Amino acid sequence: MLSLLWLLFMAPPPPSSMSSPVDPAFLSLAREVEAALRDGNPAALDARLDGEQLLQRVTRGLPVSRAFLEDLASDARANGWPLGRRLLGTGGQGLHVRLLQVRMSGRTPLALFRVLSDSGLNYLEFELGRDARNEAVIVDLFPYREGERLSELMWRVYLLAAAERGQCLTRRLRGPERDWVEELPRLRRIERLLGADQGREAVEEMDRLAPRVRGERFIQRLRLEVLASLDEAEYALGLVVFEKAFPKDPLLDLFALDNPLLLGDSAAMMAAIDRLDARVGxxxxxxxxxxxxxxxxxxxxxxxxxxxxLEAEPALLEPHVELLRLALEEADHAGAVRLLESMERQAGGSLMRVRIEDGPEARAFLESAEYKGWLERQRTPEGRDGGSEVAGPAVP
Known part of the structure; x- marks a missing residue:
């Protein structure tokens, strides 16, 4: 399979207004998935995915022999679609999932999740439906960082896999599909170059792709991703080219969250965040x-x-840490203790060990009556305590 094609990153079509109430069964499914993922169980996503409906979408219209199509279907049925761990990582403390909305787009129910993990910020939009037993299930999904619906991505992966194995019925190919198959050797070279951290050579190969393939959104996105690590001026030019090809594309707002070219341009950054927020809420x-x-x-x-x-999501760690840093800088020791107590509550009363960056503000806090009172309250009946270390950075 072309692992290259999993590197896509863009946003889905803008949400349409709700056309009808959401069936409670879909709300229940979305909440069930959210709870399982919060518990660090990404396999729950796989369990609620209707593999048969997804398989029909993935294989519909593939220009391959019936025998090869049957092999693909047998393989998918035997191995399932192990997506949860691929999309969400290994779970655990680095994973935080929030269900943002469940809405109707026409007659199609969609559930949008925000995922914070060690890999950063991502959004997953699930298309929901009913299976053969009339139970609510997931039938497709749109990971923002992948750039297209899973069914669309896998359709192309299967097409190229068939071409590589000599199973593609090329006489039935037209237009972009033929271009993709003809460019398979170059796509493989790009994949190998990226795997070997040869970014410059990979960009040069991308620029040699056939115009219709080179102009595809995900190829342009991949090119930008590589340029960001190579040259700031080329990256800036790539952004201009991308925006010209895909005007007002929400992908540009996602870029802004970690775009080094916008550092210091608070107005542009805030505008991008506002546009993204209007989209995902x-x-x-x-x-x-x-x-x-x-x-x-x-x-x-x-x-x-x-x-x-924190008013919306008291359990989030990052805002606590930022507020704690600010409280220490301002010598607001009472406020710092309130933040520690809030983190303690969100941890379910578990014993805490706090590492605080060394410096005069930190030392003043560690010597304060407020901190010593909190530390005393942290002591267990056995006399052990959550303790503190003067270290960096300031994280619990």
Missing amino acids: DPYLHHVRGQVMLDQDDLEGAKRSFQKV
Whole structure:
């Protein structure tokens, strides 16, 4: 399979207004998946995916022999679609999942999730439906960082796999499909170059692709991703080219979250965050706004933004950490203790060990009556305590 094709990153079509109420069965399914993923069980996603409906979408219209099609179907049925771990990682403490919305797009129910993991921020949009037993299931999904629906991605993967094995009925190919098959050797070279960290050579190969393939959104996205690690000027030019080819594409707003070219341009960054927030309705984006405000030395604005996140999601760690840093800088020891107590509550009362960056503000806090009182309350009946270390950075 072309693992290259899993590197896509773009946003889905804009949501349409709700056309009808959401069936409670779909709401229940979305909440069930959210709870399982929060518990660090990505396999729950696989269990609620209707593999047969997805298989029909993936294989519909594939220009391959019936025998090869049967082999693909048998393989998919035997091995399933192990997507949860691929999309969400291994789970555990690095994974935080939030169901943002369940809505109807025409007659199609869609559930949007935000995923924070060691890999960063991602959004997953699930298309829901009914299986043969009339039970609510997942029938397709759109990972924002992959760039297209799973069924669309796998259709092309199967097409190219068939071509590589000599099973593609090329006489039935027309237009872009033929271009993709003809460019298979170059796509493989690009994949090998990326795997060997030869970014410059990979970009040069991308620029040699046939025009219709080179102009595809995900190839352009992949090219931008490589250029970001190679040359700032070329990356800036690539962004202009991309925006010209795909004007007002939400992908550009996703780029802005980690676009080094926008550092220092708070107005452009805030505008991008606002556009993305209008699309996904995510309280976490207040945290991103707060970080932009910190870069602009707007400490009060940053604190307000971090507090807004915690009002919506008290369990999020990152806003707590940022507010704790600010409290130490301002010698607000009582406020710092309140934050420690909040983190303690979110941890279910578990014993905490706090590592605080060394410096005069940290030492003053560690010597304060407020901190010593909190530390005393942390002690267990056996006399052990959560303790503190002067270290860096300031994280629990």
